[in-house]
Amino acid sequence: MNQFKSLRGMVDVLPEQTSLWQAIEGVAREHFSRAGIKEIRTPILEATDLFARGIGEATDVVGKEMYTFSDRGDRSCTLRPEGTASVVRAAIENGLLTQGGQRLWYEGPMFRYERPQAGRQRQFHQLGIEFLGLKEPMNDAEVISIAWHLLNDLGLKDLELEINSLGTESDRDAFRTRFVSWLESRRSELDPDSQQRLKTNPLRILDSKDKKTKVILESAPKLSELISAESRHRFLHVQQSLEDLGIPFQVNEQLVRGLDYYDHTAFEITNSQLGAQSTVCGGGRYDRLVQELGGPATPAIGWAIGLERLILLMTQQANQNPLGKSAQLSKLKKPDLYIVNQGVDAKRKALVIAQKLRDAGLRVELDSSTASFGKQFKRADRSGADYAFVIGDEEVKTGQAPLKYLRDSSTKNKEVSTEKLLHLDDLESLISTIHKEQNIH
RNA sequence: GCGGGCGUCGCCAAGUGGUUAAGGCAGCGGCUUGUGGCGCCGCUAUUCGGGGGUUCGAAUCCCCUCGCUCGCCCCA
Structure with missing residues (x-):
């Protein structure tokens, strides 16, 4: 008797859990509607090139994690590994960008072919927003604020917001040259992974977890010291706005993020209870992506929340505090x-x-x-x-x-x-x- | 892709070579033929993820395989 089982990393959400999903979705909808953010729904399947070009050929997501196959017409198709590229494609294709700034949100399954572990599945769900055509530092703060308040309204405790500025592409080019030549001279002291990255993606060495590498990095050139005055000023403006909003944050110069399209602001909201997969929400500004995908030059910023991780956290915290908001939202509706x-x-x-x-x-x-x-x-x-x-x-x-x-x-x-x-x-x-x-x- | 741990009923589990594989929860039936929450009684795994081997004998030992899980990498 061979019973069918779900594919590896593909998880059923059972009735006991769906009420919590619905509650979260309800709270999120309310927040989005208050902020004038409209929902967009895009296909789960896209042309492989969209992600290869959008996310970056050198990234892990594109290099080794995509669900890619040929359809009957021999076109290379990929199950979306994230939402941003699809949303941008849809906005360009449907002429949304000619209508001024767009504030959009989406929710749905994403697919990455990875080894499953706590807080990581092959099919998982993201809830995200994308602000297209909005370039002001205050938009960065607004976008972060929406995530922060949403997560807090869901009753989550002990969240930490980390932000960094990656500057512009030319800022990073300038930095990369200095950084690489500095590291070249200490090549043998680096961990093997970082040695490899010197060639492929040197910036990612910045958030290496290797102890020895971390020590070396302490005296390495800093991106923050090399970005242009304009970029630095912009970053300070974002920080000022966050302070105005009363949102606590930590500047983390090590924060780089693994998707190629970010410029300026990058941020993560984390919670240590999640173990190795501690990021609940991640995002940043991507001012080049729209053009890269064939649209008009359009600055943009967005984030995505991993719903499974969010639910993991809410469930844990509901157990710790049965009277908290998370616990209330987790309750099943009883019949009358x-x-x-x-x-x-x-x-x-x-x-x-x-x-x-x-x-x-x-x-x-x-x-x-x-x-x-x-x-x-x-x-x-x-x-x-x-x-x-x-x-x-x-x-x-x-x-x-x-x-x-x-x-x-x-x-x-x-x-x-x-x-x-x-x-x-x-x-x-x-x-x-x-x-x-x-x-x- | 790499490393560690683990796979016994829907769930939690005991069992580490010897006749019938504990127990708890849930489920079902009954005590109580039309009134629940407590209690009591009974039923529910020919079988220990799958395959092969060792042995008179295996859930227990060995090999392979599949899966789960935790960590690395990366990310939500």
Whole structure:
């Protein structure tokens, strides 16, 4: 018996978790709508070249992590490894950029062929925003602020915001030359990975985790010292705005990020509880990407939140603090009413009543088993419903049925707790009774 | 791609060569033939991720394989 299993790194989100996903999405939508950010939905599959050009051939994402295959027309297609390139492509293709600044958000699955580990899957979900055609430092602060406040509103604790400025492309060219020649002379002291990067992507040596390399870097030339006055001024402006907003941050000169398209502001929001994959949100400014992808020169900035990591964190923090916001958002919605029913006529009636009550907006669970009343009450209790409505053949005969409150802790086992006899056909009074009692309890 | 740990019921688990593979949770049935939360009783793995080997005998030892997991790399 060979059971089917999901592919490696592809994870099912089960009903127990989906309510939390929905809650997060709801909070995020609200934040976006308040900030005038509109949703965009783009295809999951794109031409491979879009990512190769957009993200950069030398990056790990493009070099070894893409899900790429040929379709029946022999076109090279790739499941998107991130959202930005697709959004930019869609904006160019549909002429959005001729209509002034665009504030966009997206959410959906992304794919990277990597070895799964805590906080990392092959199919994962990102929620992100992209501001296109907005070049001011205040936009950088605004974009970061939206992420910060969203995460805080979700109840997350112990978040750290790190920012850095990568300057412009020419800033980095100037730096790279100095940096590489300085490191060349100490080549043998570097870890093998960094030695390799001297050729392929020297800037990434900056955030090497290797201890010895880190020590060497302390005395190496700093990017911050070599960027132009204009870039430096811009970065200070962003910092000033963050201070105005009361958002605590740390400047991390080591922060480089692995996607090629960033200029100026780069940032990450992290939490140490996540272990090795500590970044919940990452982003930055990308002023060259739109043009690189064939559009008009358009400055832009955005970020993405990894939803699985966010959920990991929220779940952890909800366990630590059951009264916190994260815990509240994680709670499953309970039914308002559970209909206990037995007998042929009663079941016919119960089905119809359940539907009518649902139409009226109540959350109703209907027992469809032939189990004993005792069994059904047990299920009613477990369902978390506050009320049980009891319909048997007797009730059908007399036209009256008891509505029973299940959450009265003062009544003991076997003792019949508060019941109210209600007319079966008078659903109005059933609904209003439930609403009324909900206010009392 | 590289390194460590682990794979026994839906979930958590005991078992480290010897007749029928503990237990707990959940599920189902009953005690209570129309009233739950507590309690009690019963049922639920011919089988220990899969394949091969060693052995009179393997969940337990060996080999291969698959998967999970943690870390490195990288990133959300």
